[in-house]
Amino acid sequence: MIFRRRAVLALCASVLAVLAACTTAGTPTAAAPADPAAVPDEPFAAALTRFGGGVRGVVEFVDLRAVATGSGTWSQLVSGGRLGPYAQQLAERLRIDVLGADWTATASAGGPLITLVAGGQDAAAIRTAAEAAGWTGADVLARDLAVAEPLTVQAATIRPIGADVVVGGARAPVELVDGPGPALADDPQVAALRDCLGQGLAVVMLHRPERGSAYAVGAAPAPDDPAGAVSTVCATHETPAAATDRAAAVRADAAPGAAAPWGGALVDPQVTELGGPANVVRLTGRNAADRPPTFVVGQMSRQDLPGGIR
Incomplete structure (x- = not known):
């Protein structure tokens, strides 16, 4: 690309x-x-x-x-990378705790961006919340873009992996994380x-x-x-x-x-x-x-x- x-x-x-x-x-x-x-x-x-x-x-x-854990100016910069602006919504709607993660990384293979939220996640809680909000699927939870659910723009595709979760837009290539x-x-x-x-x-x-x-x-x-x-x-x-x-x-x-x-x-x-x-x-x-x-x-x-x- x-x-x-x-x-x-x-x-x-x-x-x-x-x-x-x-x-x-x-x-x-x-x-x-x-x-x-x-x-x-x-x-x-x-x-x-x-x-x-x-x-x-x-x-x-x-x-x-x-x-x-930093001091001075760095301690004021707590956020969640690309998902930072949506951290509160993700936590409330999908139980994805961006600000409680160890780190975040965002990448792409030319399609929709995906973000790996590493550490601090509860896969069962995320799955339960996502299914209740209309996401469906086994390994990967997905939902079509919906005006009534703004989070489908940033998190239409969700893949919980133990204490981590991969989040991306519609049909995002979440298999890029921990894949073969x-x-x-x-x-x-x-x-x-x-x-x-x-x-x-x-x-x-x-x-x-x-x-x-x-x-x-x-x-x-x-x-x-x-x-x-x-x-x-x-x-x-x-x-x-x-x-x-x-x-x-x-x-x-x-x-x-x-x-x-x-x-x-x-x-x-x-x-x-x-x-x-x-x-x-x-x-x-x-x-x-x-x-x-x-x-x-x-x-x-x-x-x-x-x-x-x-």
């Missing part, structure tokens, strides 16, 4: 809608990138193992536990971006295998000050030469004296060619005091990443 700009804007906007902008506190300091060796134990890495390899386009992830075949995490470019990002509280990834490229942005609390934010941008390239050129362009755009929006946005920005088969380039740094934690996600939604990444 050729992913279109409007889809990128829609998914990134959903992250921004639930992660309200706020400024960081304290004196900014540079933060070291996460240790890639620790990545497989992180929630974002776990999310990538749950989705099938047929996923294309944007993958959106929000670590709700990290937000809820290779996982999204097995894709070389996706794995390279996962290792590049490390732990992310909020992540948006654009995966376009037919174009041989992928990139992702992530925001996470600073290790020395959980109220502060570290932003990371990672991109894959077809050749080492292309990665070298990109690194130079990113370095120029992120320099303190460069033009807005990236000039001075990150304190002591670090640009690294990580190499590997995917020829990954990474930019990471502590957000400046006047940049909200969601700065990097907002810039992705505007297709205004440094070095012309898009």
Whole structure:
């Protein structure tokens, strides 16, 4: 699927809608990138193992536990990713507890979007509530779009899986979660971006295998000050030469004296060619005091990443 700009804007906007902008506190300091060796134990890495390899386009992830247990500005950002605006309705009508989940991840294989709400769910309660509200089915509960039931736009298809639940629109491919075949995490470019990002509280990834490229942005609390934010941008390239050129362009755009929006946005920005088969380039740094934690996600939604990444 050729992913279109409007889809990128829609998914990134959903992250921004639930992660309200706020400024960081304290004196900014540079933060070291996460240790890639620790990545497989992180929630974002776990999310990538749950989705099938047929996923294309944007993958959106929000670590709700990290937000809820954080301090300062991060503690104000409790939400549920793409389903955040519908959390109360989902809880009241279908017993889907989005805000009680560990994390949420949204993806698509070119059709309707699906969201995996991981942890904190009661499959029996969800099934009972959904059936009482008109949803029918065995493994998958479904209902046609209905004006009288607005939740059928976001949750026409429901698949409880133990303590988790998959939610999507009409005829959404909920089988993309925990289905047969290779996982999204097995894709070389996706794995390279996962290792590049490390732990992310909020992540948006654009995966376009037919174009041989992928990139992702992530925001996470600073290790020395959980109220502060570290932003990371990672991109894959077809050749080492292309990665070298990109690194130079990113370095120029992120320099303190460069033009807005990236000039001075990150304190002591670090640009690294990580190499590997995917020829990954990474930019990471502590957000400046006047940049909200969601700065990097907002810039992705505007297709205004440094070095012309898009």
